[in-house]
Amino acid sequence: MAAGTPRGRGAARRPRLTDVAQEAGVSIATASRALSGAQGVSEYMAERVREVADRLGYVANLHARTLAGGPTSVVGLVVHEIGDPYFAEIASGVLGVAAAEGLTVQICHSGRDPEAELTQIRTLIANGVGAIIVAGSGFVDGGVRAKVTGTLRSYLADGGRVAVIGRHHLAVDTVQPDNDAGGYAVVEHVVGLGHRRIGIITGSRSLTTIHDRLGGMGRALQEVGLDLASTPVVEGVFTREGGKVAAAELLEQAPDVTAIIALNDDMAIGVLSVLRDRGISVPGQVSVTGFDDVAVAQDLAPGLTTVRLPMGDMGRQALQLALSPQAKRPRRRRARAELIVRDSTARPAGPGRSAD
């Protein structure tokens, strides 16, 4: 952006602290103290300064303030993709508490790309944000992880605050959705209904979120004598479109499945769409489940059985963690996963009682 400061001719410039001080008849030192609520200013002076500042519409220049070592008032938020309702709802929670605290938030996309995530984090740090919230799953492996860890560690050492949502192999405050338990619960529900020929549709397994959800699912499968290894699992992009592609592939590989478990709602919506196109009834012929419980899940028809994660809350909690003083040891807040049973799951059509 051009910043050659092409001031309009005669435009009223923003008042500076000097203007306030002068108008109030004090030094900028007392003016600064009065405005920041610091101690050591007479109430009388403080009041006078505040009044003038108000009248002039004075707002401190953030850059000057931060550079001078004042408190920082912007936090960074890294999401995979803000257009994705999961992240949009988390962001909403973060923005909500930020506004209440008089903070401002900088959002970046990582696009689910570890390299990009690293770049974005570095940019936020360069921008001098006081805290960084990394939403969205970390990556299970990869050399980038070490770099992210290193970058964040030195940021922390520099006085920065970090909170992550999801598991991150980082010794920082984290809001941890109970993905494993959620995975367990959804499979338990599906097998409890009597399904045995189950197909799974998942996003990239290099995401810790996926890894954990699958973990819980594997345990639940084993309890009824099944396991992940012998279950058809199709990996795709973690989006509605990815869900469509994966569903088509799954139906190819295992045309006899009676239940399809998608690892997020977006993919589940894609699955529903494919089944509808093919005239396969849900839950009559095939049951479908999602994960996250994004707002629309309840409005689909059939309503989507899914695992609810309190996204807005997770965002709020993450920012609150990041805002509170750093504890001796990283804190962990668990976000409970709750199975929400709606209309997209039912008992499988019995062999002799098939509606066909």
Place this chain on the structure above:
Amino acid sequence: MAAGTPRGRGAARRPRLTDVAQEAGVSIATASRALSGAQGVSEYMAERVREVADRLGYVANLHARTLAGGPTSVVGLVVHEIGDPYFAEIASGVLGVAAAEGLTVQICHSGRDPEAELTQIRTLIANGVGAIIVAGSGFVDGGVRAKVTGTLRSYLADGGRVAVIGRHHLAVDTVQPDNDAGGYAVVEHVVGLGHRRIGIITGSRSLTTIHDRLGGMGRALQEVGLDLASTPVVEGVFTREGGKVAAAELLEQAPDVTAIIALNDDMAIGVLSVLRDRGISVPGQVSVTGFDDVAVAQDLAPGLTTVRLPMGDMGRQALQLALSPQAKRPRRRRARAELIVRDSTARPAGPGRSAD
């Protein structure tokens, strides 16, 4: 946020320009020029500096740079509510081009509250963002509007750049979705199907967006001898929940409607939900339409007939406008509204052929 700069003991601090200059054996002036790509540095020196900077992992301190009058690299984005898919998709477009341009974006919620919007805009300005994008409808009336205009005008005079999405009574670059045409098209479709007993569900009429959509709808109604005045219109909150409440009220007021036109998809989803709960079939007994075409509209059952607005594109365009040098006169990019007919609309059940 505490910012007392409690550095870790011995933590490696971020390298500053001085470090780079010293290491490269030049003054900070040449180091600065080399890094910014300014003229007047020998290629040899420039290369050497860049190499050192790279090795040291140097990233300029944004606050110092901006304070010193360097280019600004953050833009502000004001939305009503980021959890709302309409805004999430716009934000996604903005973030996309921002990332490509090496820019960072600060997002604020206005919560559909004019006062809050003003506050947020002022905060962004105080934060020294180089451009501000105001997404979401302006307000038709109100004293706040004048303040917003004044604030933005002086920001512009100060060299700031502004672009708005939607009509705003502001002489600034704008991306203008064709709300009027969209409103016209959707009513034309519905009356073309034969509906005459139509109900309308809308968000706050103080939003210009609503005003424009209703305008187009009114014109289309008149062409078949109807008009807005004699059409039941229920105003509610511009959300799914608001749609539910409004639908219940509409059904009370005018139980005989054969079509319900909602002024955005969120409200339409709420309407569908209420109709489903009451066992009223769509489109068998009542046709329903939305507006915006958020991603899920196509995945509802029945698929929602709606007016598509290219949200991601609108975000992209807005940022591009804000980034390009200010033109003599405000520019305007139109975003075309396109009627998308799906399964939620059909001919009304004929009198004698009612399924009842």
Place this chain on the structure above:
DNA sequence: CTGAAAGCGCTTACAG
């Protein structure tokens, strides 16, 4: 082409 120096607008020890 290169450097010494002023200045961006604040905050915060350090003296009174």
Place this chain on the structure above:
DNA sequence: CTGAAAGCGCTTACAG
């Protein structure tokens, strides 16, 4: 309680 002054880390005229 109050103020003069240094300093945060850069950029950019202004001299060489």
